[in-house]
Amino acid sequence: MTTPATSQRRPQAPIAPEIPERIQRVGKALVAPLASVLFAFAVGAIIILFSGGNPIEAYQGLFCGGLGVFCTGDTYGSVAAPYRISETLVFTTPLILTGFSVAIAFRAGLFNIGGEGQLIMGAISSAVVGIHFATWPGWLLLPATLLAGILGGAVWGGIVGVLKAYTGAHEVVTTIMLNYVAIFFLQYLVTGGPLQLPGQTQVSPPIGVGANLPKLFPQAAQVFGLPGSVYRVHTGIFIALICAGIFYFLLMRTTLGYEIRAVGQSQRAARYAGVSAQRTIVKTMLIAGAFAGLAGAIQTTGIYHNLPIGYQNDTTGFDAIGVALLGQNSAIGVILSAILFAALHVGSSVMQSNAGVPASLVAMLQGLILFSIAANFLRSMKLRLPALRQAPVGTAPLPPGVAAIETEMDSSAELDTDVKA
Amino acid sequence: MSRMRMRWWASAALLLMLVPALAACGSTSGGGTSSVTKKYKVGLVTDTGGLNDQGFNHLAYVGLQKAKTDFGIQADVVESKSDADYVPNLTTYATGGYDLVIAVGFLMQTAVGSVATSFPNIHFAIIDGAGTDANGNDLHLSNVQSLLFREQDAGALVGVIAGVLEKDGASPKKSGIISAVGGVSIPPVNHYIAGYKWAATMEDPNIKVLIGYSNKFDDPTPCRNLANSQIDQGADIVFQVAGGCGIGALTAAATRGVYGIGVDTDQKAAASTVIASALKRVEVATYDAIQAVVQNKFQGGVTTFSLQNDGVGYAPGNITLPADVMAELTKISGEIKSGQLTPPADIPNP
Numbered sequence: 001m002t003t004p005a006t007s008q009r010r011p012q013a014p015i016a017p018e019i020p021e022r023i024q025r026v027g028k029a030l031v032a033p034l035a036s037v038l039f040a041f042a043v044g045a046i047i048i049l050f051s052g053g054n055p056i057e058a059y060q061g062l063f064c065g066g067l068g069v070f071c072t073g074d075t076y077g078s079v080a081a082p083y084r085i086s087e088t089l090v091f092t093t094p095l096i097l098t099g100f101s102v103a104i105a106f107r108a109g110l111f112n113i114g115g116e117g118q119l120i121m122g123a124i125s126s127a128v129v130g131i132h133f134a135t136w137p138g139w140l141l142l143p144a145t146l147l148a149g150i151l152g153g154a155v156w157g158g159i160v161g162v163l164k165a166y167t168g169a170h171e172v173v174t175t176i177m178l179n180y181v182a183i184f185f186l187q188y189l190v191t192g193g194p195l196q197l198p199g200q201t202q203v204s205p206p207i208g209v210g211a212n213l214p215k216l217f218p219q220a221a222q223v224f225g226l227p228g229s230v231y232r233v234h235t236g237i238f239i240a241l242i243c244a245g246i247f248y249f250l251l252m253r254t255t256l257g258y259e260i261r262a263v264g265q266s267q268r269a270a271r272y273a274g275v276s277a278q279r280t281i282v283k284t285m286l287i288a289g290a291f292a293g294l295a296g297a298i299q300t301t302g303i304y305h306n307l308p309i310g311y312q313n314d315t316t317g318f319d320a321i322g323v324a325l326l327g328q329n330s331a332i333g334v335i336l337s338a339i340l341f342a343a344l345h346v347g348s349s350v351m352q353s354n355a356g357v358p359a360s361l362v363a364m365l366q367g368l369i370l371f372s373i374a375a376n377f378l379r380s381m382k383l384r385l386p387a388l389r390q391a392p393v394g395t396a397p398l399p400p401g402v403a404a405i406e407t408e409m410d411s412s413a414e415l416d417t418d419v420k421a
Numbered sequence: 422m423s424r425m426r427m428r429w430w431a432s433a434a435l436l437l438m439l440v441p442a443l444a445a446c447g448s449t450s451g452g453g454t455s456s457v458t459k460k461y462k463v464g465l466v467t468d469t470g471g472l473n474d475q476g477f478n479h480l481a482y483v484g485l486q487k488a489k490t491d492f493g494i495q496a497d498v499v500e501s502k503s504d505a506d507y508v509p510n511l512t513t514y515a516t517g518g519y520d521l522v523i524a525v526g527f528l529m530q531t532a533v534g535s536v537a538t539s540f541p542n543i544h545f546a547i548i549d550g551a552g553t554d555a556n557g558n559d560l561h562l563s564n565v566q567s568l569l570f571r572e573q574d575a576g577a578l579v580g581v582i583a584g585v586l587e588k589d590g591a592s593p594k595k596s597g598i599i600s601a602v603g604g605v606s607i608p609p610v611n612h613y614i615a616g617y618k619w620a621a622t623m624e625d626p627n628i629k630v631l632i633g634y635s636n637k638f639d640d641p642t643p644c645r646n647l648a649n650s651q652i653d654q655g656a657d658i659v660f661q662v663a664g665g666c667g668i669g670a671l672t673a674a675a676t677r678g679v680y681g682i683g684v685d686t687d688q689k690a691a692a693s694t695v696i697a698s699a700l701k702r703v704e705v706a707t708y709d710a711i712q713a714v715v716q717n718k719f720q721g722g723v724t725t726f727s728l729q730n731d732g733v734g735y736a737p738g739n740i741t742l743p744a745d746v747m748a749e750l751t752k753i754s755g756e757i758k759s760g761q762l763t764p765p766a767d768i769p770n771p
Binding site: 065304 | 464469497499502504510512528531535536538539556557605606
């Protein structure tokens with residue numbers, strides 16, 4: 001989120017040596033997310049205390065259950081650390097990809113709440129191909145299945161882009177509505193519809209074995225003292241990391257990426273510079289949908305190996321909003337916050353079962369993290385305390401940069417600010 | 422969005438998130454009490470309905486708590502937030518060396534199948550299902566106990582009530598038409614409806630039974646609509662077999678002045694015209710499964726809970742039933758228990 005502001009400010013900044021500025025920028029980018037995570041854990045601790053729990057034991061459970069560290073004592077001594085890490089990676093993979101879906105839309109000034117719907121359409125499309133062509137050899141079936149997921153998600157995101165660009169329909173409304181359409185379509189398919197496995201409960205037949213993403217550990221052997229089949233972590237994590245490279249390269253090193261960022265900062269200025277805002281919005285939403293669709297395809301090929309009704313309770317596409325915001329819409333940031341969110345999710349079950357602290361605590365922590373990012377406590381502290389204001393954090397006067405951050409979330413408000421500025 | 426509004430929105434969202442978190446605080450368990458002999462560890466994994474579903478997850482928890490008090494076991498619970506959590510939650514207990522891992526609900530069949538295959542030395546029990554492969558075939562694992570219910574027995578009891586009321590002309594509209602609102606057409610739902618239709622037809626051969634499915638288990642709206650359309654067709658007793666969705670059918674029945682029948686748990690609190698509820702005693706099944714493990718009598722395979730072993734039954738509602746209904750109910754109930762009558766598992770035609 002700070003990057004557009006920084007780049008806007010850069011021309012005014014005094015010429016400084018290259019490396020210190022870089023370090024300073026990285027440091028500054030880390031301060032707000034870290035502070036919001038600390039804030040969330042601090043408030044969470046108070047709430048655990050008030051509800052009669054032990055915050056240290058609860059947080060130990062989150063870390064042990066999510067990252068496999070601090071697994072000691074009577075409560076957590078028996079937890080299998082390698083298995084926990086494997087599970088965290090399983091949940092990290094779709095969060096990274098949907099995180100990019102939300103992040104790239106943010107960069108173009110669009111609020112993509114439709115990651116979930118795009119993920120579900122990706123899961124459906126990939127399952128259809130995986131089931132229908134189940135007899136194809138793996139080298140053909142797996143790529144076809146993943147590609148189907150990418151296309152399914154891209155179409156779902158593209159609809160939003162076209163509506164936004166050519167009719168002005170607000171993407172927040174259309175993405176939320178399309179989430180419902182995707183969920184109901186899924187329900188139709190596996191509840192007496194064409195994809196339901198006969199005689200079973202709301203689930204499709206399995207996809208072809210060739211479409212299964214390879215697992216990282218041998219399934220037959222003993223791995224870290226447990227049967228290898230226990231470890232679900234699969235090669236999808238590498239696909240997600242490759243996508244991180246694509247995301248960075250696309251955004252920072254291509255013309256399209258430049259156009260996306262330009263439209264995100266000011267549609268008027270972009271148009272003045274000869275960039276078609278409409279076409280850029282459509283392309284952005286196509287790419288955003290493709291990322292989320294790939295997440296769905298990876299869940300199909302890596303985890304479920306079929307199409308379950310359970311996606312109606314899935315929250316990956318919504319958690320992705322938090323991942324993107326906490327990760328400040330950057331490649332590395334999204335990866336790191338996806339790991340954090342996944343570890344919290346996976347750790348919560350250990351915390352609940354071993355320490356008796358409700359797993360819902362994690363939903364609260366995620367909410368608090370978002371809350372403190374949205375409320376931007378740090379900035380208001382800076383503005384209130386003169387000592388902090390004079391600290392060498394900003395190289396340029398704050399107001400224009402602040403204004404840019406302020407309005408980045410909402411493109412209609414941004415136009416107004418641009419006029420005033 | 423202005424700054425003020427955004428902050429308001431954020432704090433409202435935070436508040437909304439706090440409420441269920443705090444409400445859930447009271448309902449989970451920590452460690453157990455001390456015991457002299459070996460301390461058994463039992464882990465319960467709920468499906469995505471969570472502990473406060475007022476349905477089978479809640480009942481399983483009730484059974485677990487009773488077992489904890491009676492046997493001094495360590496009783497742990499984890500709620501699944503999505504389908505992707507079933508395998509890791511079951512595995513968490515399996516790797517923790519638990520003596521029994523209980524999965525609540527047929528949605529976990531495949532997960533139980535795969536985790537139980539990886540941990541042949543850990544005992545599993547699953548409510549309403551079996552350990553299956555991806556195609557839904559029972560793997561017949563020796564370490565998995567299937568806790569199944571003869572829902573048709575419970576359905577038959579409420580069917581007797583409906584049938585006698587219609588035969589006597591004691592139903593609200595004396596129409597001779599009753600109905601069932603099913604969730605999804607799956608075995609446990611159809612068992613209930615089969616017993617209901619079978620018993621009602623036995624009591625009143627001229628009765629007409631309308632059957633519909635909402636294709637939902639959670640959202641009350643489709644069940645309300647379905648119940649209303651059945652009432653439009655003359656139904657004056659509505660049996661809901663759709664979990665939380667069916668609550669909508671019960672309220673629709675009350676609004677239209679016809680009778681409703683609840684399912685799974687005692688649902689007389691849901692609407693004023695509920696005359697009875699068909700019960701599935703998941704708490705009994707959970708307790709029995711734990712007891713078997715504590716007494717070292719665990720056995721894989723199917724354990725069926727029926728009227729005979731009090732695994733299913735019925736609960737009275739808000740309206741006192743006529744004496745002849747109660748007499749017939751006692752008679753039929755006795756005949757089902759003794760095996761003289763066997764309600765069918767499949768919905769009879771026509």
